Amino acid sequence: MRLDEAPLRDKPGDEPSDLWSGMSAAGSSDAAWRTGRAGVFSAVRLALLRASHTRWLLLVVAIGILVADVLISTVPLYNTIVPNIQLQNAMARANSLQSNMQVIMSTPTVDQALNEGISREVGRLADSYLAPFSAPHPTIYLTSGLLSLDQAGSHTFGGFNNTAQAHLQGFDFAALRPYLHIVQGIPPQTPSAAGEGQPIQVMITREMADDWHVSVGGPIMLSALTNQFFGRNPVRTVVKGTITAIFEPVNAHDPFWNGLSFNNPSALKDALSYVPPIYPILTTTDSFFSALAHNQPNDGVSMTQTWIYYANPNRITTDNMASVANGVIAFRNQVTVQIQGNLGKVGNGPTGNYNRNSVQTVGGLDQIIQSAQQQLSLILLPLYVIAAQVVGVALLFVAAMAALLIEQQSQQIVTLKSRGISGIQLLGIFTTQSAILGLLAALASPFLAVALALLVIRLFLPEPISASGSGAGPAGHSPLPA
Numbered sequence: 001m002r003l004d005e006a007p008l009r010d011k012p013g014d015e016p017s018d019l020w021s022g023m024s025a026a027g028s029s030d031a032a033w034r035t036g037r038a039g040v041f042s043a044v045r046l047a048l049l050r051a052s053h054t055r056w057l058l059l060v061v062a063i064g065i066l067v068a069d070v071l072i073s074t075v076p077l078y079n080t081i082v083p084n085i086q087l088q089n090a091m092a093r094a095n096s097l098q099s100n101m102q103v104i105m106s107t108p109t110v111d112q113a114l115n116e117g118i119s120r121e122v123g124r125l126a127d128s129y130l131a132p133f134s135a136p137h138p139t140i141y142l143t144s145g146l147l148s149l150d151q152a153g154s155h156t157f158g159g160f161n162n163t164a165q166a167h168l169q170g171f172d173f174a175a176l177r178p179y180l181h182i183v184q185g186i187p188p189q190t191p192s193a194a195g196e197g198q199p200i201q202v203m204i205t206r207e208m209a210d211d212w213h214v215s216v217g218g219p220i221m222l223s224a225l226t227n228q229f230f231g232r233n234p235v236r237t238v239v240k241g242t243i244t245a246i247f248e249p250v251n252a253h254d255p256f257w258n259g260l261s262f263n264n265p266s267a268l269k270d271a272l273s274y275v276p277p278i279y280p281i282l283t284t285t286d287s288f289f290s291a292l293a294h295n296q297p298n299d300g301v302s303m304t305q306t307w308i309y310y311a312n313p314n315r316i317t318t319d320n321m322a323s324v325a326n327g328v329i330a331f332r333n334q335v336t337v338q339i340q341g342n343l344g345k346v347g348n349g350p351t352g353n354y355n356r357n358s359v360q361t362v363g364g365l366d367q368i369i370q371s372a373q374q375q376l377s378l379i380l381l382p383l384y385v386i387a388a389q390v391v392g393v394a395l396l397f398v399a400a401m402a403a404l405l406i407e408q409q410s411q412q413i414v415t416l417k418s419r420g421i422s423g424i425q426l427l428g429i430f431t432t433q434s435a436i437l438g439l440l441a442a443l444a445s446p447f448l449a450v451a452l453a454l455l456v457i458r459l460f461l462p463e464p465i466s467a468s469g470s471g472a473g474p475a476g477h478s479p480l481p482a
Contacts, residue, residue, distance in 0.1 A: 060401050061398060061401045061402060062440060062441060064394055064395075064397045064398035064401060065398055065438060065441040066440075066441040066444060066445060066448070067394045068391050068394040068395050068398065069441045069442065069445035069449075070445045070448045070449050070452060071390055071391050071394065072391055072445075073445050073446055073449035074449040074452050074453050078453045081453060083318040083376045084317055084318055086372060086375065086376060087316065087317070087318055087321060087369070087372045087376075088313055090368055090369075090371065090372040090375075091311070091313050091316065091365075091368055092313070094364070094368050095259075096255040096257075096258045096259065097258060097259045097362055097363065098363065098364045098365070098367075098368060099311045099363070099364075099365050099368065100255070100258050100308055100309060100310050100311055100363055100365075101126075101130060101134070101308075101309040101311070101328065101331065101332075101361065101362075101363040101365065102258055102306060102307065102308050102309070102361065102362040102363055103122055103306070103307040103309075103335060103359065103360075103361050103362075104304055104305070104306050104359065104360050104361075104362065105118055105122075105304065105305045105306075105339070105357075105358070105359045106302065106303070106304045106357070106358045106359070107302065107303050107304075107357050108302050108357070109301065109302065109303065110144070110288075110289065110292040110293045110301055110302075110303045111293065111303075112289045112293045115142075115289075115303075115305055118305070118339060118359075119140070119305070119307075121338065121339055122307050122335070122339065125331055125334050125335060125338070125339075126138065126307075126309055126331065128331075129327040129328070129330050129331035129334070130309050130327060130328070130331055132315065132320075132323075132324070132327065133311060133312055133315040133316050133320070133324045133327070134309045134310060134311060134312060134315075135309070135310040135311075135312050137175070138307050138308055138309045138310070139175060139176075139256065139258070139306075139307075139308040139310075140172065140305070140306065140307050140308075141169055141170060141171045141172075141260075141285075141305070141306055142169060142170035142171075142285060142288050142303060142304070142305050142306075143167050143168075143169050143170075143303065143304045143305075143306070144167055144168040144169070144288070144292060144301050144302070144303055145167075145224070145301050145302035145303065146165050146166075146167065146224075146278070147165065147166050147167070147168060147222040147223065147224050147239065147301065148163070148165060148166075148222065148223050148224060149163075149164040149165055149166045149220075149221075149222060149279065150221040150222065150223050151219060151220065151221040152164070152204075152208070152212045152214050152218070152220055153212060153213065153214035153215065153218030153219065153243070154213075154218065155212045155213070155214070161274045163276045164212075164276050164277050164278075164279065165276050165277070165278045165279075166222055166278065166279045166280070166281045167278065167279075167280050167281070168202075168222060168239065168281050168283060168288060168291070168292070169280055169281065169282050169283070169288070170282075170283055170284060170285040170286075170287065170288030170289070171282055171283075171284070171285065172284075172285060173187040173188065173284065178250075179249060179250055179251075179254060179256050179257070180247045180248075180249060180250060181247060181248050181249070181250050182203075182245050182246075182247050183206050183209075183245075183246045183247060183248060184215070184216050184245065184246045185203065185216035185243070185244050185245035185246060186244055186245055187203060187244070187245055187247075188200070188201035188202055188203055188244050188245065188282065188283050188284055188287065189201055189244075189284065190284045190286040190287050190290075191287070198240075198290070199219075199240045199241050199242050200239070200240070200241045200242075200283050200284075200287040200290065200291050201241065201242055201244045201283060201284070201287065202220055202241040202242070202243060202244065202281050202282060202283045202287075203243065203244055203245035203246065203247050203281075203282050203283075204220070204243055204245075204246055204247075204279065204281055204282075205246070205247065205248060205262050205264075205279060205280060206246055206247065206248040207248075207262075207263065207264055207279070208264075208277075208279040208281075209246045211264075211277065214243060214246075215243070215246075216243055216244060216245060216246060217242070217243060217244075218242075218243045219240065219241070219242060219243070220240070220241040220242070220243055220281065221238065221239070221240050221241070222238070222239040222241075222281070223236045223237060223238045223239070224236065224237045224301050237292070237301055239291045239292065241281070241283065241291075247282070248262070249262060255310070256310075258308045258310075260306075262280050264277045264278055264279055265278055311365055316369075318376070321369045321372070321373065322369075322373075324365065324366075324369060325365070325366040325369040325370060326366075328363065328365050328366040329366050331361075332361045332363075335359060335361055336359075336361075339359050340358070340359045406430075413426065
């Protein structure tokens, strides 16, 4: 058939006998194709009709495009999720002493004024450097030096194999209460008329109560030698108290305690190897100072004050971990420079103890983060290299299939050109087919990428470890302090 005979053979309403050489059902003429005035959707309709004849080859091309899109989307998503999981696991594997920041100030006497000044300075530094990634409120407590335990309930100590020692500790019981199991009684309170020589309210451990058969309501008496003498006899600091409660920790390994133990480090042994037990005796902060601070000019009892700042893992991500590490380092340096420097200028007692005040920090969150950064840098770079190679192979496959598709349709392309189709219209047909495949792949690939990334994480990464070292532990561990 000659091209000029085509209008005589095709009548209005007739269906084309050949899909690749016929006219559209809308009544378009060869003249329309030749003059470029075909309908707007003519190329789309023809592209869809032609696609039905090459659907299996197009399906292979679509799969190749989809694979490339999924891999391109999966790698960045995987690299976003995995580093944070690895960082959280690194912090969770560390114990609380490593992940939290603890400041310990030691003084040879109980000096309330010095204590309050240092507390303000530590709080100011913590607000500047630790607040962005720490729990809102730290735990603060006081611990005296070793005191002699003279009386517990009806038992009086003294003599061979009948001695015991204790640390008096001052806590804020409102913050401490959720972490204690009160076996008997009620937590101590500060007496309204507390003062020198007045009994204070205390609570003791269950272990101490069992060892010496002590019950609530019984008396406690502690003492320590001072540097003051009356005649030739040294003056003793005496602390009297009343037992108001017997307690034990809800969970002795809770990250809240940050390594603080209420267990007796000694043990009651046979007469030939007797070691005096050491018990913690808890009271309020105000009672602690009322019982011991009045002796501070005499260098009687030493004291340590501890601040625990709990790291909040939910606030630490790969985006801010560098600034977190820098904040920890800066805080540690400032505590050493400012607080330790000021303590060295403060004297206690008549002769001054300029070199006996000290402050130290405990915590290695910056080291945990730096170790995690090194591991992540080694993990992520090879992944990009491998993904780039796989994507390159997928794109090469797509290009090969596309070339095969065009070669297979070369005869149809010649036929269409012979019927007067323009180059732009021919380009529109193939562009429509490609756009449909690309659109389908673009819509499906994000969802498949998420599923693939989660599957890889589940199969090849360990389950996220509950943060037993940072205050947000597994069942049985308490949350971060409010």
